[in-house]
Amino acid sequence: MTYKLYKKEYDYSYSLGVFPTIELLQNHPKTTEKVLLHPNGNENQGVRKIVEFCNQHGILVETNEKLVSKLSRKDNCYAIGIFSKQSMSLSNAENHIALVNPSDMGNLGTIIRTVVGFGITNIAIIRPAVDAYNPRVIRGSMGAFFKTNIQFFDNFQEYLDRYNNDIYTLRLNGLRPLNKLKLNVNRPYTIVFGNEGSGLGDDFDDIGTGIVIPHNEQIDSLNLAVAVGITVHHFTNCTI
Amino acid sequence: MTYKLYKKEYDYSYSLGVFPTIELLQNHPKTTEKVLLHPNGNENQGVRKIVEFCNQHGILVETNEKLVSKLSRKDNCYAIGIFSKQSMSLSNAENHIALVNPSDMGNLGTIIRTVVGFGITNIAIIRPAVDAYNPRVIRGSMGAFFKTNIQFFDNFQEYLDRYNNDIYTLRLNGLRPLNKLKLNVNRPYTIVFGNEGSGLGDDFDDIGTGIVIPHNEQIDSLNLAVAVGITVHHFTNCTI
Numbered sequence A, B: 001m002t003y004k005l006y007k008k009e010y011d012y013s014y015s016l017g018v019f020p021t022i023e024l025l026q027n028h029p030k031t032t033e034k035v036l037l038h039p040n041g042n043e044n045q046g047v048r049k050i051v052e053f054c055n056q057h058g059i060l061v062e063t064n065e066k067l068v069s070k071l072s073r074k075d076n077c078y079a080i081g082i083f084s085k086q087s088m089s090l091s092n093a094e095n096h097i098a099l100v101n102p103s104d105m106g107n108l109g110t111i112i113r114t115v116v117g118f119g120i121t122n123i124a125i126i127r128p129a130v131d132a133y134n135p136r137v138i139r140g141s142m143g144a145f146f147k148t149n150i151q152f153f154d155n156f157q158e159y160l161d162r163y164n165n166d167i168y169t170l171r172l173n174g175l176r177p178l179n180k181l182k183l184n185v186n187r188p189y190t191i192v193f194g195n196e197g198s199g200l201g202d203d204f205d206d207i208g209t210g211i212v213i214p215h216n217e218q219i220d221s222l223n224l225a226v227a228v229g230i231t232v233h234h235f236t237n238c239t240i
Helices: A018-027 A045-057 A065-072 A105-117 A135-140 A156-162 A224-236 B018-027 B045-057 B065-072 B105-117 B135-140 B156-162 B224-236
Strands: A012-016 A032-037 A060-063 A079-084 A096-100 A122-126 A149-153 A166-170 A189-193 A209-212 B012-016 B032-037 B060-063 B079-084 B096-100 B122-126 B149-153 B166-170 B189-193 B209-212
Touching (some): A012 A018, A012 A065, A018 A045, A032 A045, A032 A065, A045 A060, A045 A079, A065 A079, A096 A105, A105 A135, A105 A224, A105 B224, A122 A156, B018 B032, B032 B065, B045 B079, B065 B079, B166 B224
Parallel strands (some): A166 A209, B096 B189, B122 B149, B166 B209
Antiparallel strands (some): A012 A079, A032 A079, B012 B079
16 A cells, blocks of 8 residues: 555554554554554654554554655654544543644644543534644644544534533623632533634533623733633633 | 845834734824835725824825735734834833743744733843744734734843842743742742743842743643743733
């Protein structure tokens, strides 16, 4: 099989770099098809760890300078993991975040890294959305992508029909300031975030509890990844 | 004068786009040398606001399609403000943030936007650091750059010699979890953040109060802009 620069329609994707590839192997050894190495990384400790792991688990390793440079578009990428995309479901009875129409790959990676760090590993993505399997998202997540369940929905009603968590929506017109919010911690919750530019539309006005992060009028809004970090930190910081 | 693609050594810089240019004009009309417009933006409401403002304040406006496209490297940039760099000092008796060796322009812009939204407009930058005047930083800040005082220092001691705020340092080995932190709100404070990759070095161990944002071991660290957002939100959310 010949591997080409990633495209959304492929049924596989890549972890670019040593650290994300270790995360891929440790979390999804069975869906890892192969690992590609760059010869310059032979002395790298992480690369040695990768080779050892692959030998133990019977995963193919190929040293291929040209292909690694081509797929990573970088000179200093030492390892690439090739893995098949699997459809995933979210865990019932756990907390979720739902991202409605996320459109920025870097932001999505940062969001994944952030929520995993605060213990939320179930992520609903409402389409249209940026391709979460794009290697740039995975790299931006620093490999935290491989510790999550990500499930895609065509609209938010589809998500509501399937899961029964308490819903909190972050909105500029939310009535409940985040810092005054009291949670019912006995029930799993889902925090819903809108698109980077447009936020959540009016159709979310009657869904769940609308919350807001109070900030002054010197700025229009917070960056989405920053808003997710502040919100999820507030929701989880009593329970870590 | 012929204007060229921005370089760090120039004594002027650019606001790229309608929104950042309006922020430039409203906050620093006296240091604005000129505004360049793209003819395609003639019907744009923001552009009209710019032209009106410039006429009132005697600021030169030039329509120059070629130069706007060249300086912005984009096809859809309608306005560019050209402003001279001014050395700034931080306000005594106000809260500050200090960024030690920030290295990512996008992150720096997001950080500026975030802290301005929470009411902190005095930013110390400890060199070596990314060029805060780079148009990418200004754009990343959504123009909030123009609402700040930014002062540069060659090392942190130089900052300490000059300002007398209470110091809080965000560190992975900080002893005080952010969510348990009680502040003395009668004294101005400075929150210190390290570099994106390496954080604050050992030389900060004995400076001020070390704080930490508790997260699990599934990630190495939080993204810097997210960490700044969570921390500054916590410090300021009682006072907005």
